[in-house]
Structures are given as structure tokens and as C-alpha cells.
Amino acid sequence: QLIAELMRMNIFASINQDIDIKVAIQIGEKHGFTIEQKKKEKPQPKPVAEKKVHKPEPAKEKDRPEDLVTRPPIVTFMGHVDHGKTSLLDRVRKTKVVAGESGGITQHIGAYTVDMDDHKITFLDTPGHAAFTAMRARGANLTDIAVLVVAAEDGVMPQTIEAINHAKAAGVTIIIAMNKMDLPAANPDRLKQQLNEHGVMVEDWGGSIGCVPVSAETGMGIDDLLERITLEAEMLELKANNRKRATGYVIEAQMEPGMGPTATLLVRDGTLKVGDSVLCGAQYGRIKALIDCQGKKVRTAGPSYAVKCLGLTGVPGAGDEFSVCTNDKEAKQLSAEMLAEIKEQELTQAVPRNKLSLDDLFGAAGTGDIKELPVIIKCDVQGSIEAIQHSLESIKSDKVKLNILSISVGNITNSDVMLASASSAIILGFHVAKENGVTAEAKREGVEIRLYSIIYELLEEVEAAMCGLLEPEL
Ligand code: GDP
Numbered sequence: 001q002l003i004a005e006l007m008r009m010n011i012f013a014s015i016n017q018d019i020d021i022k023v024a025i026q027i028g029e030k031h032g033f034t035i036e037q038k039k040k041e042k043p044q045p046k047p048v049a050e051k052k053v054h055k056p057e058p059a060k061e062k063d064r065p066e067d068l069v070t071r072p073p074i075v076t077f078m079g080h081v082d083h084g085k086t087s088l089l090d091r092v093r094k095t096k097v098v099a100g101e102s103g104g105i106t107q108h109i110g111a112y113t114v115d116m117d118d119h120k121i122t123f124l125d126t127p128g129h130a131a132f133t134a135m136r137a138r139g140a141n142l143t144d145i146a147v148l149v150v151a152a153e154d155g156v157m158p159q160t161i162e163a164i165n166h167a168k169a170a171g172v173t174i175i176i177a178m179n180k181m182d183l184p185a186a187n188p189d190r191l192k193q194q195l196n197e198h199g200v201m202v203e204d205w206g207g208s209i210g211c212v213p214v215s216a217e218t219g220m221g222i223d224d225l226l227e228r229i230t231l232e233a234e235m236l237e238l239k240a241n242n243r244k245r246a247t248g249y250v251i252e253a254q255m256e257p258g259m260g261p262t263a264t265l266l267v268r269d270g271t272l273k274v275g276d277s278v279l280c281g282a283q284y285g286r287i288k289a290l291i292d293c294q295g296k297k298v299r300t301a302g303p304s305y306a307v308k309c310l311g312l313t314g315v316p317g318a319g320d321e322f323s324v325c326t327n328d329k330e331a332k333q334l335s336a337e338m339l340a341e342i343k344e345q346e347l348t349q350a351v352p353r354n355k356l357s358l359d360d361l362f363g364a365a366g367t368g369d370i371k372e373l374p375v376i377i378k379c380d381v382q383g384s385i386e387a388i389q390h391s392l393e394s395i396k397s398d399k400v401k402l403n404i405l406s407i408s409v410g411n412i413t414n415s416d417v418m419l420a421s422a423s424s425a426i427i428l429g430f431h432v433a434k435e436n437g438v439t440a441e442a443k444r445e446g447v448e449i450r451l452y453s454i455i456y457e458l459l460e461e462v463e464a465a466m467c468g469l470l471e472p473e474l
Contacts (some may be wrong), residue, residue, distance in 0.1 A: 002027060002368050008383075035340060051186040063241045069241040071118040071303035072113060073140050073233035074266070077127040077177075078163035079149035084179040085127035087216035088149060088225075092123060097293060110252035110264040111306035112293035119230045122266075122304045129159075129166040130415055136422035138319035140249040142266060145173045145223070145232055148200075152178045152186035152213070157196040162415060164200055165406035169374075169423045173232050176202060177209045177225055182215040203233065221331045240303030245324035246270035250280060250316045251306060257431060261312040263323050265301075265379055272324065277331040278309070281320030282342055284335035285312035286328055373400050375423035378432045382393065384455070385409065386431060391459050397466040410451060414441050421445035430458055 005027055006013050010340040021037050028035040066390055077085040094112035113122045124132075124142065127149075135142060144171045148165040150160055167174050176195065192211060193204050201207020210228045214221035246267050253263035263273060272278075288311035292298050293431050301307040313335075316322070325331040341446055377392075379385055385407050392402055405425050406416075412427055412434045418441075420427050427442075429451040434442075442449050 003026060004382055005030070007187075007244075014205060020334070041240030052389055063244070067241045067243045068239040069242050069303070071238050071242075072122050072123065072305075073124045073144040073229060073236065073238055074111075074146055074304055075145045075229055076124045076143040077147050077149055078129045078131050078132060079127075079155035079177075080151070080154070080163070080165060082158040083149045083151040083154065083157070083160070084216045085149045086215065088147075088177060088179060088222075089123060089125065089127060090224070091219060091222055092164055095219060096226070100392055107291065107293055107295045107308070109291070109293050109308045110147070116226050116230060119233075120304075121229050121233070122306065124266075126251075129163040130418065131248050132170070133166050133415070133418040133422045135249075135251075135319045138320070140319045141170070142249060142251070142268075143170065143172050144238060145175060145176050145229055146170075147175050147229070149177045149179050150195075151180045151451055152191050152192055153180055153183045155187070155191050155197060158410075161198055161408060163407075164198060164230050165408070169405045169419060169425075173236060174200065175212065175223075175225070175232060176200070178211060178213045178459075179216055179221060180215045182218045188213055192469065208337060238304075240269045242271045242302045244270040246272035246276070246278075246361070246428050247321070247323045247369055249429040250317055250322055253280075253315045253320075255315055259307045259310055260309060262308050262310055262317040263312060263316055263322075264306055264308045266306045267301050267303050269303055270324065271303075272307065274299050276324045277326070277328045277336075278312075278322055278324050278332045279334045280309075280312055280322040282338035283312050283314040283316045283334055284325075284328075284331035287311045298431050371399075371401060372403050373462075374403045374423050375404050375462075376420050376425050376427045378412050378416065378427065378429045379407070380431035382409055384430055385434065388455060388458065391455070395459070395463045395466060397463075400466040402462070412438050414438055417441045417445055417447050417449075420447040426450065428452065428458060428462070430455065 003013065003015065006019065006023070009023065011019065011023060025035045034195055046155060049386050054135070077089055092114060093112055097112055108125060110126070113120050148160065148167065150156060164174070178191055181188070182432070192204055195202055196417055197206045202209045202211040204211065212221055212225045212228050214225050216327055238350065243451050247270055248266050248268040251264045251266050253261065256262050261283070265280070269363055272287070272290065273288050274290055278285060278287055287309050290298050290301055290307040290309055292301070297308060325334065356415055377388060380389060389404065389407055392404065395402065405419065405423055407417050411432050414437060416427055417438060419425070426448045429449065431453055434449065450461070
């Protein structure tokens with residue numbers, strides 16, 4: 001009957017065809033129905049924290065004190081390019097990681113664990129603060145101790161300072177490795193002085209930061225460095241429960257010929273076992289095999305150990321969280337939910353909401369939700385640094401505490417954006433520009449950048465935001 005009526009209106013529609021809403025209303029009225037059009041909801045931008053999609057419930061087993069065991073520290077090497085990060089990592093690996101007795105060869109799986117008598121240390125294989133902060137921006141706080149590698153003949157360089165800032169912002173323990181001590185031009189005293197000037201108080205200068213002379217070339221001092229790491233780790237009292245189901249992060253993942261999707265998982269807590277059903281980012285699978293950094297097949301991996309895992313159905317992303325589920329069904333279902341959520345987000349193309357903006361602060365200062373304003377400041381000349389820092393620190397607000405994560409000279413770089421993203425900070429630029437690609441990266445990461453050319457304006461806006469007076473930017 002409806003089709004016939006449509007035909008009379010010159011619309012030749014089949015039974016499952018969409019028709020125009022106006023036509024539908026007209027015909028509906030004729031038959032005594034009111035047809036309402038469902039309003040299309042505007043896609044609500046989702047907060048960045050949700051960008052990583054629904055997090056699986058971690059194994060809800062409460063830790064009993066007697067189940068907590070000491071776990072090895074996880075260490076990242078940072079520092080200026082060419083100061084010897086990779087060489088040191090290799091040197092430690094060569095001297096301390098012995099290939100498995102079953103003819104195994106040391107494997108680059110993204111991390112390796114060395115044995116120091118009864119102590120163990122896990123090193124992340126990707127050196128540099130960019131990788132470190134990119135992982136942190138994704139929520140993967142893996143590092144306990146940052147070894148800041150500085151070439152003793154070169155001294156403190158721009159990326160050394162960046163690395164210091166990134167490590168400090170993450171609140172990790174810092175140890176200085178004064179590298180290239182074999183070179184005649186090595187000048188450790190000058191280096192310590194420079195570090196001091198940049199707020200890194202080394203032991204010899206009355207501070208508490210360890211400073212170990214090493215040479216990746218000759219192997220000198222490597223044992224001292226490892227001992228120092230162990231000492232710092234003891235002070236950190238790193239504990240984990242190795243009796244519960246494992247949780248942790250993906251540090252590398254790829255499709256490998258003959259093996260299918262593989263992922264290196266760094267266990268944060270619990271013990272990972274062959275046969276576990278695991279949810280890995282949005283992928284899942286039952287673990288078929290685990291391979292350690294010596295190329296050996298192992299049955300289990302405890303806290304702070306990294307293992308390559310086989311048996312996933314797809315390739316997860318680096319920095320994704322993993323967790324062991326009760327069974328395959330649960331893992332599969334959670335994976336399906338996450339994939340659906342990701343798809344939906346892609347469709348709505350949700351723009352990440354700013355992690356923190358001055359406007360947020362304005363709104364929240366009154367409610368007491370935000371207690372701290374972390375900022376990264378870039379300026380044109382050294383002289384501005386002191387002026388801005390001094391003025392900002394003298395702003396008094398009982399609502400919000402200003403936390404200057406880093407203040408340095410130079411244009412705004414992607415590295416600044418990642419640091420801001422990882423620390424939920426905003427970037428304030430004074431007389432500087434954004435480097436290529438920074439605007440897009442900041443948008444992706446939901447980081448607010450504000451540029452100023454008059455100090456007074458910068459100070460006024462920050463003060464207004466901190467005291468809850470800033471008019472939101474429309
Ligand atoms: P990265 O960029 O910090 O990873 O630095 P690399 O490990 O690639 O080292 C840069 C260069 O410095 C290479 O040519 C190394 O051979 C050299 N190098 C690294 N450590 C030492 C050292 O202790 N002594 C000397 N003489 N050269 C070193």
C-alpha cells in the first residue's frame with residue numbers, strides 16, 4: 001500500500017529503500033502517525049585519556065605484603081646525540097648478557113635484563129628522551145632510573161638539558177654516566193660544573209646525584225655504573241607481586257615471517273605465563289611461546305622482565321597496555337569492544353580535548369580541581385629566561401601552584417609537545433615560533449601552546465588563570 005502511494009507521488013521505491021524524511025512525514029500523517037526525525041548528535045570530542053580506549057580491568061587481586069617481591073629496576077639511557085648511549089647499551093649487553101646455552105643468540109627484543117650476582121637490572125633498548133616521553137605520553141611510565149649519558153670531552157649540550165628536563169618531569173631517579181673518559185680531552189670537572197649550572201647537583205658538588213666515569217669504548221667503569229644503578233634501585237624499594245596475573249606494556253610489536261604477530265611485553269606486575277589469555281592493546285591471543293633477550297624459550301616472565309610473545313591475533317601498538325584475562329572468551333570480548341570503540345572514534349574523528357589549558361584552569365581554579373599548573377616555557381634569549389622565571393615565581397595564588405617543568409631558549413619543537421603531553425602541561429612561548437609540524441602534533445596530542453611577544457601579557461594571563469580570573473578564549 002505504501003509503495004503504491006509513493007508511486008502516485010512519482011517515487012518508485014522498493015521495500016527496503018530509504019525515502020526522504022519529508023515524504024515519510026507526509027505519508028505518516030495520512031495514516032495517523034507522527035514521524036519525528038532523530039537529531040544527529042554532534043560527536044562529542046573525547047578527552048585524551050580516553051583516546052587509548054577502554055582500559056581492561058586489571059586483575060583484581062589484592063596484594064598481600066608477603067606476596068610482594070623486589071623487582072629489578074627499569075633503566076633508560078638518555079643524552080645528547082653521539083654522546084654514546086647506544087655504545088653503552090651495547091657494551092653492557094655484551095659484557096653482561098650471555099647467550100643462552102642452547103646455542104641461543106642475544107636477541108634485540110626491545111629490552112634486556114642483566115645479572116649482577118643477586119641483583120638484576122632491565123635496560124630499555126631504545127635510548128633517548130624522545131622515545132621515553134612518547135611512551136609516557138601514552139601512559140606507559142616504564143622507567144625507574146634514567147642514566148644521563150654525557151660525553152666528558154664535549155660536556156653539557158642542548159639535548160643533555162632536554163633529557164634532564166624530561167627525566168625530571170617524569171620524576172625518575174637520574175644517574176650521570178660521564179662517558180668517553182678514555183679520550184685525552186675528557187674533562188669531568190668541567191662537566192660537573194656545567195651540570196651544576198643546569199640544576200643537576202652531583203655528589204661531588206654537594207648534591208645527591210651519582211656521577212660515574214665510564215668508557216663504552218674500553219669498558220672502564222661499566223661495573224661501577226651497574227653498581228650505582230643497583231644502589232639507587234635499593235633506595236627506591238621497587239616491589240611487585242609476582243603471584244598475580246600479569247599486567248604491563250608493549251614495548252615493540254611487529255608482524256614476523258613464520259611467526260605471525262609478535263610483541264615484546266614488559267611485565268610491570270604479576271607473572272606472565274605461556275598459555276595465558278592476554279589482551280594486548282586492542283589485540284588478544286593465547287600465548288603460544290615466550291622468548292627472552294637471550295633468545296631462549298621461557299615458560300614465565302616476572303615483574304620488570306621483557307619477553308617476546310607469540311600467539312597474538314594482531315599487531316598491537318608500542319606503548320599499549322597489556323593484561324592477562326581470566327580466559328580466551330574474556331580477552332576476545334574485551335578486544336572486540338576496544339576495536340569497536342576505536343572504529344567509532346575514527347568515524348567521529350574525535351579531536352582530542354586539550355589536556356590542560358589556561359581556560360580549564362580558569363574554570364577549575366574556583367572548584368579546586370586543578371592544584372598545579374605545569375608549564376614549559378621557551379624564550380628567545382637567555383636574558384628572558386631569568387626575567388620570566390623570576391616574575392612567574394613571584395605570582396601568588398592560593399589556588400594553583402605553578403610548576404615550571406622546563407624553561408629554555410629556542411623555538412617550540414615536537415619534543416616540547418611530547419613533554420607537555422606526557423606531563424599534561426601547557427607550553428608558553430615568548431618571542432619564539434613553532435617549528436614545522438608542531439601545530440599538527442600539538443593538535444593530535446591535545447596540547448595548548450600560547451605565544452607572546454610582550455612579557456607583561458604572558459605574566460598577566462598566567463596570573464589571571466592561576467587566580468581564576470581569565471576570561472575563557474572563545
Ligand atoms: P648515541 O648517539 O648517544 O647513541 O652515541 P653512539 O653510541 O652512537 O656513539 C657515538 C660515537 O661515539 C660512536 O662513534 C662511538 O664509537 C663513539 N663512542 C661512544 N662511546 C665512546 C667512548 O667511551 N669512547 C670513545 N672514544 N668513543 C666513544
